[in-house]
Amino acid sequence: MRTAILASLGLSVMPSLALAAEAGGKPNLLSPNGGLMFWTLLIFLVLMFVLSKFAFKPLVAAVEAREAALEEAIRKAQQDRDAASALLAEQQKQLDGARAEAQKFIAEGRATSEKLKASMLEETKIQQQEMLDRARRELENEKVRAIDELRREAVDLALAGAGKVIGRNLDSAADRKLIDDFIASIPKAGK
Amino acid sequence: MRAIRSLFLAATLLALPAAAQEHAAPAEGAAAENVDIITPHITDGFHMELPYWAPPFYKEICLGRHVGEHGCEALWPDVHVGPLTLNFSPTKHVVFLFIGATLLSLIMIMTARAHARHTHAIGRPKGFAAGIEAMVLYIRNEVILPNVGHHGNGFVPYLLTCFFFILTANLLGLIPYGSTTTGNISVTATLAIITFVVIEVAGMRALGSGYLSTIFYWNKDLALPIRILMFIVMSPVELVGKITKPIALAIRLFANMTAGHIVLLAFIGLIFTFKSFVSAAPFFMAVAISMLELFVAFLQAFIFTLLSAVFIGQIRESHH
Structure with a gap:
């Protein structure tokens, strides 16, 4: 703009270039007309002022504003996209974490239940064994007691029988010991 | 819209020879002597042709002073600037x-x-x-x-x-x-x-x-x-x-x-x-x-x- 003003100043000292060749004879296509040159200059300068002030400046400003807005929009979109992708990644991470945790829980639960089952089974087995053992022991005790009972009964019977036979009462401790020894010499039944 | 545009184009093209006619007319009138219709058209002058509804479809107006019957001269007198003679007439x-x-x-x-x-x-x-x-x-x-x-x-x-x-x-x-x-x-x-x-x-x-x-x-x-x-x-x-x-x-x-x-x-x-x-x-x-x-x-x-x-x-x- 300043250059243009300087240009117009410079031009005002150059009318010597405008060779005045007017009127008279046939019109010469190549002879410049100083008056027309002056008008051209004036009209051009005014036009340049008007156009640059009222047309080109707002036009270019609008275009530049639009470009800036577009760039801003693009930048913002990029930012939004980055944020969204970051958010998505985080979401994904969280989801993965949750999934892993759930998996862990399930695995843990399964392991626990497995262990529980195993331990319960074991316990049951032990209990069963115990009950079996106890039953067997009791049976054994019963048997021993029964045998003892039977033996005592047999001794009593034998003593009674032998007393009858020899007509007297055999009840001395020596007699009872004799029979007991005898019975003990007999192999125990069921063994 | 397109139709109007093409119509306008056609009108422009049709008007072209019509515009030329204005210059051709004097040539017909003075067929014996050769009249240059091109130079006045492309060179500057104090005359201007405006569209006109009746034949020959143009009206010549003088931008300067009328001289005689058809003559037309510069509106303003010459101005002398140093060695130059300038005329700022329109x-x-x-x-x-x-x-x-x-x-x-x-x-x-x-x-x-x-x-x-x-x-x-x-x-x-x-x-x-x-x-x-x-x-x-x-x-x-x-x-x-x-x-x-x-x-x-x-x-x-x-x-x-x-x-x-x-x-x-x-x-x-x-x-x-x-x-x-x-x-x-x-x-x-x-x-x-x-x-x-x-x-x-x-x-x-x-x-x-x-x-x-x-x-x-x-x-x-x-x-x-x-x-x-x-x-x-x-x-x-x-x-x-x-x-x-x-x-x-x-x-x-x-x-x-x-x-x-x-x-x-x-x-x-x-x-x-x-x-x-x-x-x-x-x-x-x-x-x-x-x-x-x-x-x-x-x-x-x-x-x-x-x-x-x-x-x-x-x-x-x-x-x-």
Whole structure:
């Protein structure tokens, strides 16, 4: 703009270039007309002022504003996209974490239940064994007691029988010991 | 819309020979002597033809003082400025320059308004404003800024005005009853002088004292005697090169517009010379040349702007 003003100043000292060749004879296509040159200059300068002030400046400003807005929009979109992708990644991470945790829980639960089952089974087995053992022991005790009972009964019977036979009462401790020894010499039944 | 446009185009093309008729008419009247109808049409004068509804469909008006029956002279007397004799009276080309500038101002300001309105409403221009925006941006971004070089924004208003001013003048010349102001050497020379001054001032501002080296050839790499010899030989060459550029600009624009109109008028004259079905040939040639001229109108405006930008860029970049 300043250059243009300087240009117009410079031009005002150059009318010597405008060779005045007017009127008279046939019109010469190549002879410049100083008056027309002056008008051209004036009209051009005014036009340049008007156009640059009222047309080109707002036009270019609008275009530049639009470009800036577009760039801003693009930048913002990029930012939004980055944020969204970051958010998505985080979401994904969280989801993965949750999934892993759930998996862990399930695995843990399964392991626990497995262990529980195993331990319960074991316990049951032990209990069963115990009950079996106890039953067997009791049976054994019963048997021993029964045998003892039977033996005592047999001794009593034998003593009674032998007393009858020899007509007297055999009840001395020596007699009872004799029979007991005898019975003990007999192999125990069921063994 | 398209139909209206093509109708308008057809009307324009039809009106073309009609406009020529105005010039052909006197030739018919004085068939015996050869009357030059082309030179008055392309040169400047104090007469102007306005459209008129009755034959011969034009009305001649005098922009100056009436002299005698048909004579017309300058409105104002000559002005003497030093050795020069100037006359600032309005002529046909002054009027058309004014019309062109006014039209262009109105169109561009309204376009800028529409552009702002559209941008406000929908975020982008549409229609004619979008087209003008595309032209302005193309000239600015592809022609001016790359050629002018760094900090070229200061040259944008001048060069854009140059482009649109020349374009408007060229197009006004294609309209019936119009006159091509860019076909006048005074107008193109003035534009070239403005460009010359812009180029030189840009050079001075960009190079400082180094600007002198664009006129005076002083090569420090050479031995002193050769340097002086080269200075004497090359300095006039540099100076001539400097002055040739605006002269070439002025002559190129002037010659292109003048030549195109002479060819066009010659073909139109042929239409009325043949006065038979053979006239169809020059008629279609005139139509074709009109289309070519439409292209040339844009091309020459573009070339003037492009070369101005290139010259400005050249001198700003030159470091001898």
